[in-house]
Amino acid sequence: MNIILLGPPGAGKGTQSAGLVERHGMRQLSTGDMLRAAVKAETPVGLEAKAVMDRGELVSDAIVSALIDDNLAAMDAQTGAIFDGYPRTAAQADDLDRILARHGRSLDHVIELEVDVDALVERITGRFSCANCGALYHDTANPPAKPGVCDTCGSTEFKRRPDDNEETVRTRMEEYRAKTAPILPGYEARGIVTRVDGMASIDDVAGAIDAILA
Ligand code: AMP
Numbered sequence: 001m002n003i004i005l006l007g008p009p010g011a012g013k014g015t016q017s018a019g020l021v022e023r024h025g026m027r028q029l030s031t032g033d034m035l036r037a038a039v040k041a042e043t044p045v046g047l048e049a050k051a052v053m054d055r056g057e058l059v060s061d062a063i064v065s066a067l068i069d070d071n072l073a074a075m076d077a078q079t080g081a082i083f084d085g086y087p088r089t090a091a092q093a094d095d096l097d098r099i100l101a102r103h104g105r106s107l108d109h110v111i112e113l114e115v116d117v118d119a120l121v122e123r124i125t126g127r128f129s130c131a132n133c134g135a136l137y138h139d140t141a142n143p144p145a146k147p148g149v150c151d152t153c154g155s156t157e158f159k160r161r162p163d164d165n166e167e168t169v170r171t172r173m174e175e176y177r178a179k180t181a182p183i184l185p186g187y188e189a190r191g192i193v194t195r196v197d198g199m200a201s202i203d204d205v206a207g208a209i210d211a212i213l214a
Contacts, residue, residue: 001026001080001213002105004087004096006184007113008176009169010124011198012205015136016113017084019206024213026080029071031064031088036161056163056171058088058179065095072103081105088175093183109212110187113198113205117173124169131157142202 001024005013017028035053038046045067049059068086075081087093100106115123126139132155137144144151150158163172187193196208 001108002083002100003080003109003111003213004083004107004187005111005113006180007115007198008117008120008180009172010120010127011113011115012202013084013113015142015202016205016209017082018136019202020082020209023206023210024080026082027075028082028084029068029086030084031059031067031086032084034067034071035059035064053163054168056168056175058175061089061091061095064088065092065099068096069099069102072099072105077104087183088180090179090183090186093186107187107190107192110184110193111209111212112184112193112195114195115198119199120173121166121169124164125166127164128158128160130155131159 003026005016007013014030014032017030020026021028035046035049039050039053040046045063049063052059064086068083072081083096087096096107123138123141126141127136128139129136130150130153133150133153135150135152136142137158148156148158150156163169184193194212196205196212198205200208
């Protein structure tokens with residue numbers, strides 16, 4: 001099973017991907033996570049991508065498609081892939097078809113998380129994660145059960161993404177509207193798009209996604 005989770009920043013792609021990994025043993029391929037790891041490790045890709053990411057603009061198609069290709073090559077053929085934050089442009093959508101074919105895979109579902117854009121800024125500026133295990137939280141919508149302590153690993157260290165500020169979020173939204181949303185009609189023509197109400201609770205969205213995959 002190979003699926004794309006599509007939706008603007010803050011739609012819940014990362015949260016839902018983590019749930020799918022846990023429930024179905026799929027693998028999350030998040031180009032954002034890969035790029036943040038490259039920035040942290042100060043690799044050539046990371047050094048090139050950092051300023052672009054800080055502005056909320058898109059990193060080059062060649063860089064992100066190569067990351068996806070490399071990660072798929074390292075996966076065994078039975079493990080399902082969740083594409084999270086990729087593809088984001090028409091060129092990347094074409095790349096993905098070629099990459100999947102090369103690895104003997106094909107796309108089963110494109111799941112679009114539909115969200116109220118006005119609510120997204122609040123969603124994004126409130127989010128943070130465990131600095132140790134990466135578990136995702138939100139100030140109001142999904143705080144740790146015990147304040148200041150990670151539910152998953154007990155760490156007391158948390159972090160926020162540098163690009164989760166209001167100004168950068170607006171640029172990221174505009175990039176989504178202008179470059180990513182236009183790839184949907186192509187997938188619609190293939191009959192593989194399903195829309196899910198991304199404003200529902202985390203559990204309800206997960207249930208709706210599982211119903212699509214069943
Ligand atoms: P994300 O974690 O998916 O919100 O991605 C964070 C940032 O990484 C984006 O704002 C872009 O600068 C960059 N990025 C992630 N995925 C892609 C992609 N598929 N194409 C271009 N840039 C990307």
